[in-house]
Amino acid sequence: MTKPVEAKSRLSNFFNVIVQSFKGEEIDYTSISIRKAIVLLAVPMMLEMMMESVFVLVDLYFVGHLPNSAEAIQIVGLTESVLTIIYSLAMGLGMAATAVVARRIGEKNTEAASRAGMQTIAIAVSISVLISIAGLIFAKDILLLMGATESTASQGVTFVRIMMGTSIFIMLLFLINGIFRGAGNAAIAMQSLALANTLNIILCPILIRGFGPIPAMGLTGAALATAIGRGTGVLYQIYHLAKGSGNLKVKLAYLIPQIEQIKAIVKIAAPAVLQFVIASCSWIFLAELVATTGGDHGSAGYQTALRLMMFFMLPAWGLSNAAATLVGQNMGAGRMDRAEKSVFVTIKYSMIFMGVVMVLFLTCGHLFAAFFTEDTQVIAVASEALRILSLGFILYGIGMVLVSAFNGAGDTWTPTKINVIAFWLFQIPFAYFLAKYLAMGPTGVFIAIPVAEVGITIAAYLIFKKGKWKTTAV
Template sequence: MDFIQKRELILNGNMRKVILTLSLPIMLNNFIRTIYNLTDTFFVSKIPGNAVAGVQFIWPLIFLITSFGIGMTVATSSIIAQYIGAQMQEKARKTAGQSISFLFVLSLVLGLIGYLGAPTIIRAMGGTGELYDNAYAYLSIMFLGMPTTFLLNAYNAIKQGQGDTMSPLIIGALSIGTNIILDPILMFGLDMGIQGAAIATVISTGVFAVYGIITTFDEKQSLKLELSDLKFNKEILMKIVNIGLPSSTGQAMTAFGFTILNVFLVSFGEVTLTAFAIGNRISSLIMMPAMGIGNALATIVGQNLGADNVSRAKLAVRNSTIMSTIFLVVGGLIMLPFVQQIVKAFSTDPEVIKNGTEYLTMIIYGIPLMGFFQILVGTFQGSGHTISAMILMMGRLWVLRIPMVYMLSRLEGFGPSSIWLAMIASNLITCLIGLGIYSTGRWQSKIIKQKKSVLEDLSAA
């Protein structure tokens, strides 16, 4: 099904079928990625010392750097979706080309900055001894391989904007499959340890990112790119930046917020950090449907707004909310009786099992809120109103969660539980705020007819 047929489905097809058609490949891609993360965590846990804590400790730093690229890919997908909805294919094609060039250059700059600053940042976060050694060994490789991540994200955004969620699934599955094969070979066969895990990720991502980008120039592509599309175009580039900057800021501040959260986790001991890492990997399995639906919703909202069909965009939001909630509740109820046994598969430390079981149980109880959050963010990102998404992402962590953790952790009897409680409470309040923003209806205006700067969009939000 080419993007013209997919556009017809998105604009006129049965809404639940549209949501499932677009979201199922994303869910499967997320599932494969989650299985990889769990497999990667399993292999890393077999390295002598607490290598899992080292990876978890610096993961927010990697997310911090990649968040700048993620924001631009959100803008790319939103713009392409609305241009296709408005039947402006040439503009969509040029936007795709600009995204590839800009993200490649941006990744080189950010990767170099991250690599040079990594030792100072890790120490500033409290990383010492074995924790520092493991963190730096992994982080330095990941920063050097940053262009591979950015290019793969660019490919995924271009395809998602067209409503093609199957191609990213195929590329992602091949990349992750290669990664899983390389992990034990490099980590244990070649005795590269935690560095081997990072190198495996960079190689597997890089090979298929380059392949994916090359295919966008293929004659068989419905939205075939030309080499001339890669030449910088100020007007299109500024549109991507203006729309992507708030999303990048929100993603970056979220990543930085989780870096601060890791500092709190380390203060309770590496056992708590490990429990948090294992719990997150497992809970991501339940979250897959909501994340898939949220990502698919962004495309559906974008194309329908581009076609001036606001009522259908609203219908997509309602159906997505219902379907996401059902998936999450059912998934949580299935997993709940087996939480402790699942955590035990990743650790034999009694304290890690205790903390990981408590954390995962509490997350399951509050998981519908995380799904609603994904729907709200998907709606605002798909419409191109990334200021609203930024408010939700930053507010949830900086205004609510981190202050809650700080206050609760100082009360006797809470300990690590303060983090788990703060996560649920911040999700609830954020969803209520997001619902209020959604109710204003400002997200319904098209970005492809606007020429506002970020500051002007901020004042309108």
């Protein structure tokens, strides 16, 4: 009877830890067990990342059932491809904030952590203003540049203007959550996304299809619902920053520019932003390549598959973010052995999760695609893409954890260099060769993606084992 009792006890303890992870309590992650620390951080972070991708999936679901759904899906997908540049800026700044805040928290210097977070917010707001202006002016040109037809670009102008015009919400939602993650308070980050998504899910059908006196707005309604949801999530974040939840005790005075602090943040953020921009530009090129070789249906199928892939991969990214926080805080506490061990324990969990996702896509990919559209041509392309992309999922999971570990240590240059080689010097030329020279069309693009990701994982592992990241000063 001992074994069943022990198993029941372990299961009970596991659920107690999960419940604790939702409470957002102030915990010293440099002293508790590594497995418990990973669960406490990873559960809300995984849910947070999953909910971020829900924004696009909800939009795709509702616009996918509009008349001319292929064009509508393409507009949403191409716009999201462009928005990945904004996501890259936000995630780069967020990663810098996570690294600096986590290091200061590990050093038990909460005031310095709060100052660093607020200085990063000031930088983000300045950048967002410029992006919003560009989006409002060049909305149609952006869609045409991405490979959309003249009629599709004309239909999508308002959608792009709203989505890019409210880029400050995207920027702050990612960034402030990065600050909370660095402080070890992943619960608030998750809660802000839960609130934003709930509003988006409620407003999407109302604004897209119309309800009572509210007219049906189609794509415009989808953009408005997303903007309102994200904006509300940001207000929730600001409330908790002002309240002083957890380790962060912010003051308005911390927003006053401090040149040395800004330089320190930019030193980490610049390569981090470049790191994500490199990847984003590669995705944009691939989207354009699919659109020109596969037409509207090929493009819509690829965008559907990409959104589904990101929905399932973002939880793994959330898991890898737990490694970033643990690496940063343990380095701040001077516990390098614990920082390294945290990475390899996280990798095991990531491999299990991504293995399950791979099986789901290989067996049920067509069912997932059919949920978002009734167009059989779009479903066929999406299903093929999911089967090919999923073959590298387990290695994707390993690579994401390793890259996050570098970033959490403040070594943002290493993943950036890897991305330049993997995406620009290999993936793009390889995809072009397969799609155009060998006339494989979209299938060639699908094949190039997992091949490049495998290379990233191998390179990241070999460099991580050398241990140079342990000497990074933040």
